[in-house]
Amino acid sequence: MDNLDSSLKFNLYKHNNTYTFIQLNKEIKNEVFNYLINYLTYPENVKGKLKVYGFTRVNSDKLFPTKMISQPIQVYAPINDSDFDVVYATLESGHTFRIGFGENKVTTVNQGRWSMPKIEFWKADYESIGINKKSIVQNKVGGQIEKFNSRFLVISVLFITGTILAGYLTYQTESFVSVVKTSSFGLFFWIMLEYEQLRVKSAYIMLFGISSFLAFWGYHLSFETEHDIWVRSTKMSLIFLILYKILRYFYLLLFNREPDFDRSASLIEDRVYSFLLLIGTVLCSMFI
Known part of the structure; x- marks a missing residue:
């Protein structure tokens, strides 16, 4: 629809x-x-x-x-x-x-x-x-948002606690880079799995908040490890969410419908949107 x-x-x-x-x-x-x-x-x-x-x-x-x-x-x-x-x-x-x-x-x-x-x-x-797109979106994700809220509470507590504890215990050891990688890519893939929920303002804000936490942590680490590419990856989730807002705005303006974020999307405009969102996230993370 x-x-x-x-x-x-x-x-x-x-x-x-x-x-x-x-x-x-x-x-x-x-x-x-x-x-x-x-x-x-x-x-x-x-x-x-x-x-x-x-x-x-x-x-x-x-x-x-x-x-x-x-x-x-x-x-x-x-x-x-x-x-x-x-x-x-x-x-x-x-x-x-x-x-x-x-x-x-x-x-x-x-x-x-x-x-x-x-x-x-x-x-x-x-x-x-007629077509009431607002109602369609609400009906589609309305039943899922309660499950998301419960899921977010559990995962976010485990994520923040685990990241802080593991980072503290492994700081200045060889295992610290593994903690950074796990936290950065783990959060990034989680947000991509929750892509459909991003249309809901409350869900977007919650994911934006936890992404900001990781990016802020990476920002402070960058003072000691300025050239470490893995520290830069802590910004991926936050940049993904910011690009999502920008690209989705222009997509709705051009095509008057929600973009399909899927590698198997059948329409060329959806494939371009998905490509720009993913590649833009990676490049911005590495060079900003």
Whole structure:
């Protein structure tokens, strides 16, 4: 849902209690449309598979040949699909493409059957549903934030206590560098695992606080070990959180949706965002 435009409207029409027609008020990207059809075919909390057909036009040269742009297509999940991660797209000519999610891999399959409904559903009354992204985010992470709070309390106490105690016991020994590495990379990976929670202000502030503690500790160590690269790594988590705020702001401004932070992200803008966030964190840690 994060990939959908906030101004998008879904008009729902019922026909003889047998069919439900959903009409969008504007065109969306083929990649997003495919996910929507797949989601409607396998809805949450509903047993079995629904028969869903979607009709749109080709607008993505990432999935289809450029010569096909603007041609109408019928999108649906194949009957024997057991992985729930693929849709078929059929042209009016019957030429059919198999589109897998993840890598958006497209292959040609046997001829399909084009079957545009002949029911004039738009003449009936309808219910219009909009997208409330704020509510979506709250529902998505609301149930998780309580678990995060409990998790944070336990981990942060162990982390701070362990870092101070281990640092004190190993200071000016060969084992001290191992303590710095463990604390720096341990916190960094923990924050990356909590990425979805960063949208929640309270969670962000808590993680920012513990990252500031580690960066402050590293700052004081730097006076004695100015050229130690591992001491500089204590700033990684703090820099990651600062870059997250900056890059997310511009991403929302450009694409009007939340970025997907994942190495297997299907959209190029998400891959660029993830790359800049990670590489920017590493470089800033080493040179600032």
